[in-house]
Amino acid sequence: xxxxxxxxxxxxxxxxxxxxxxxxxxxxxxxxxxxxxxxxxxxxxxxxxxxxxxxxxxxxxxxxxxxxxxxxxxxxxxxxxxxxxxxxxxxxxxx
Numbered sequence: 218x219x220x221x222x223x224x225x226x227x228x229x230x231x232x233x234x235x236x237x238x239x240x241x242x243x244x245x246x247x248x249x250x251x252x253x254x255x256x257x258x259x260x261x262x263x264x265x266x267x268x269x270x271x272x273x274x275x276x277x278x279x280x281x282x283x284x285x286x287x288x289x290x291x292x293x294x295x296x297x298x299x300x301x302x303x304x305x306x307x308x309x310x311x312x
Contacts, residue, residue, distance in 0.1 A: 222280040224293065229274045230260070237288060238265045240278055263290040273299030 231239040242259045262285075263278045270276060275297035278290040 224277055224279050225261075225290075226275065226277050226296065227261070229270055229272055229276060232265075232268075232270060232272050234262075236265055236268050238263050238270050238276075238292065240276060240290070240292075261290050262288045263292050264288055265292045270295055271299060 225242050227240040227242040229238045230241045240263050244257045246255050248255050264284050276295050277293045279293040281291045
């Protein structure tokens with residue numbers, strides 16, 4: 218049986234809830250008349266079982282059954298993690 222659930226790629230913008238992340242999905246589309254690229258964004262809540270996905274990570278989410286009032290997506294994989302900025306290492310200052 219084929220797995221034909223929708224999969225989207227987006228960036229995590231919030232991880233303040235337990236086992237839930239907010240993912241921003243960005244869609245770029247050419248305007249039919251003016252030929253300008255129009256960017257539309259949508260925020261979705263996705264289930265994160267490990268609770269280890271940081272803010273700024275690029276993730277792939279997959280459609281699932283309703284898990285709560287707003288959650289209908291599950292984090293499938295983390296495609297890219299953000300670089301951690303260490304203040305003491307870059308500036309040479311003491312903590």
